[in-house]
Amino acid sequence: MRGLLTVTSSAAEVASFDPDLSWRLHPKVAVRPEPFGALLYHFGTRKLSFLKNRTIVEVVKSLADHPDARSACRAAGIDDAQQAPYMHALRVLAQSKMLVLQ
Amino acid sequence: MTSVDSAPAPATQPVPRLIEQFEHGLDAPICLTWELTYACNLACVHCLSSSGKRDPRELTTQQCKDIIDELERMQVFYVNIGGGEPTVRSDFWELVDYATAHHVGVKFSTNGVRITPEVAARLAASDYVDVQISLDGATAEVNDAVRGAGSFAMAIKALENLAEAGFKDAKISVVVTRTNVDQLDDFAELAARYGATLRITRLRPSGRGADVWDELHPTAEQQVQLYDWLVAKGDGVLTGDSFFHLSGLGEPGALAGLNLCGAGRVVCLIDPVGDVYACPFAIHDRFLAGNILSDNDSGPGFANVWKNAPLFRELREPQSAGACSSCGHYDSCRGGCMAAKFFTGLPMDGPDPECVEGYGAPALARERVKPRSSVDHSRSQPVMLKLSTSRLRSDVAAKAAPVRLCNESPV
Numbered sequence: 001m002r003g004l005l006t007v008t009s010s011a012a013e014v015a016s017f018d019p020d021l022s023w024r025l026h027p028k029v030a031v032r033p034e035p036f037g038a039l040l041y042h043f044g045t046r047k048l049s050f051l052k053n054r055t056i057v058e059v060v061k062s063l064a065d066h067p068d069a070r071s072a073c074r075a076a077g078i079d080d081a082q083q084a085p086y087m088h089a090l091r092v093l094a095q096s097k098m099l100v101l102q
Numbered sequence: 103m104t105s106v107d108s109a110p111a112p113a114t115q116p117v118p119r120l121i122e123q124f125e126h127g128l129d130a131p132i133c134l135t136w137e138l139t140y141a142c143n144l145a146c147v148h149c150l151s152s153s154g155k156r157d158p159r160e161l162t163t164q165q166c167k168d169i170i171d172e173l174e175r176m177q178v179f180y181v182n183i184g185g186g187e188p189t190v191r192s193d194f195w196e197l198v199d200y201a202t203a204h205h206v207g208v209k210f211s212t213n214g215v216r217i218t219p220e221v222a223a224r225l226a227a228s229d230y231v232d233v234q235i236s237l238d239g240a241t242a243e244v245n246d247a248v249r250g251a252g253s254f255a256m257a258i259k260a261l262e263n264l265a266e267a268g269f270k271d272a273k274i275s276v277v278v279t280r281t282n283v284d285q286l287d288d289f290a291e292l293a294a295r296y297g298a299t300l301r302i303t304r305l306r307p308s309g310r311g312a313d314v315w316d317e318l319h320p321t322a323e324q325q326v327q328l329y330d331w332l333v334a335k336g337d338g339v340l341t342g343d344s345f346f347h348l349s350g351l352g353e354p355g356a357l358a359g360l361n362l363c364g365a366g367r368v369v370c371l372i373d374p375v376g377d378v379y380a381c382p383f384a385i386h387d388r389f390l391a392g393n394i395l396s397d398n399d400s401g402p403g404f405a406n407v408w409k410n411a412p413l414f415r416e417l418r419e420p421q422s423a424g425a426c427s428s429c430g431h432y433d434s435c436r437g438g439c440m441a442a443k444f445f446t447g448l449p450m451d452g453p454d455p456e457c458v459e460g461y462g463a464p465a466l467a468r469e470r471v472k473p474r475s476s477v478d479h480s481r482s483q484p485v486m487l488k489l490s491t492s493r494l495r496s497d498v499a500a501k502a503a504p505v506r507l508c509n510e511s512p513v
Contacts, residue, residue, distance in 0.1 A: 035126070041180075048179070
């Protein structure tokens with residue numbers, strides 16, 4: 001289980017996640033800080049996800065303040081060369097409807 | 103948790119395994135079971151909480167609402183409500199409404215007694231309530247032998263009412279026993295018929311379950327049968343990570359879920375009088391962390407018990423593998439279930455009674471003392487006196503608690 005997040009949906013299908021668009025947390029998603037990062041809970045789908053470090057938490061929480069996902073990552077100190085795992089995590093979150101376009 | 107996805111970690115930034123992070127405990131439980139009453143219309147032979155009669159000290163409506171307020175502050179996203187039969191509390195629906203209005207989702211377990219067409223319609227209208235109907239046989243004959251005459255028909259009626267009201271995705275919750283393990287396909291069919299999801303869990307020797315465990319727990323052959331069924335057909339079947347003691351039977355990861363047990367770390371139980379136990383299968387003084395109402399060592403309130411109770415702090419410390427340390431399967435089963443060992447009278451740092459390597463069987467054959475809980479609300483029999491088991495209890499206390507306490511994670 002080495003990764004930035006763990007989600008409870010199988011999320012096997014490849015959903016479209018465009019990092020050049022502006023995303024935000026689904027309004028029914030709550031974020032609970034934890035020592036390792038945070039828990040996300042979607043009251044609509046009743047799915048739980050684990051954000052496994054604080055940087056990904058910062059990215060997820062600040063998505064709505066940025067014009068696109070890439071700039072949210074840059075603002076959290078992740079330069080473009082390091083973004084791949086973060087983009088993967090965001091894609092999985094979008095697949096499980098934790099993130100929505102805004 | 104039925105399935106898990108994870109993203110690869112950046113090479114420059116290794117992330118500890120989630121299970122390691124969980125072993126130190128979370129700021130609030132993920133999976134909180136709350137038994138609202140010891141009263142029950144049934145008298146299942148394997149009842150984990152030895153329920154039957156209401157306890158006169160049970161929490162009042164206001165006390166329950168105060169707890170819900172605290173859970174909201176702690177961001178406990180949902181509670182698993184059980185009992186006894188929780189729906190026989192006259193304020194049950196009021197509490198469900200109060201919880202969901204305060205961002206605490208509810209999943210409740212019921213034998214179906216109060217799931218009338220009207221109730222089903224009301225449940226279907228809520229986004230935040232999940233219903234779990236208990237059924238321990240796919241036929242009346244098998245079910246009623248465990249849960250009592252008429253209980254099969256009552257559960258099926260509840261499932262019919264829910265389906266007719268348009269309630270989506272009810273859960274059918276089955277405790278796997280020697281007598282129903284051959285019916286797993288039938289349970290899956292039953293679930294499909296009502297648009298429900300099948301959930302199967304392990305029989306624990308807790309509560310009245312201690313009295314019937316020897317006869318009812320699946321045989322070694324049946325454990326393999328169960329494991330094979332889960333691997334072949336377990337997609338979409340919930341297990342609450344119940345069967346991690348079987349994970350040594352195959353490849354790591356073949357069983358869905360984190361296979362994490364987290365009593366006192368991510369899991370706990372609030373009982374009807376406000377006592378907090380390490381997990382729903384451990385209603386015994388040995389696993390009592392404190393009471394929500396009384397100002398114990400850790401202070402009043404649930405958050406204080408969760409954060410500060412000495413028992414929970416102890417459970418969040420690194421644990422030793424004990425007699426299992428040389429076993430090649432230890433990494434996958436971690437010595438099995440604390441409650442299963444404790445209530446069958448086995449050493450806490452030895453193998454699970456249903457150890458897949460067969461180490462449990464000789465341990466069970468030896469002389470052992472089965473600790474009984476002082477908490478018993480069974481009808482038609484006197485409440486058990488506290489047995490003097492001080493020698494045994496001090497033995498237990500002297501040993502390190504096991505790494506894995508049985509987890510009923512819903513995630």
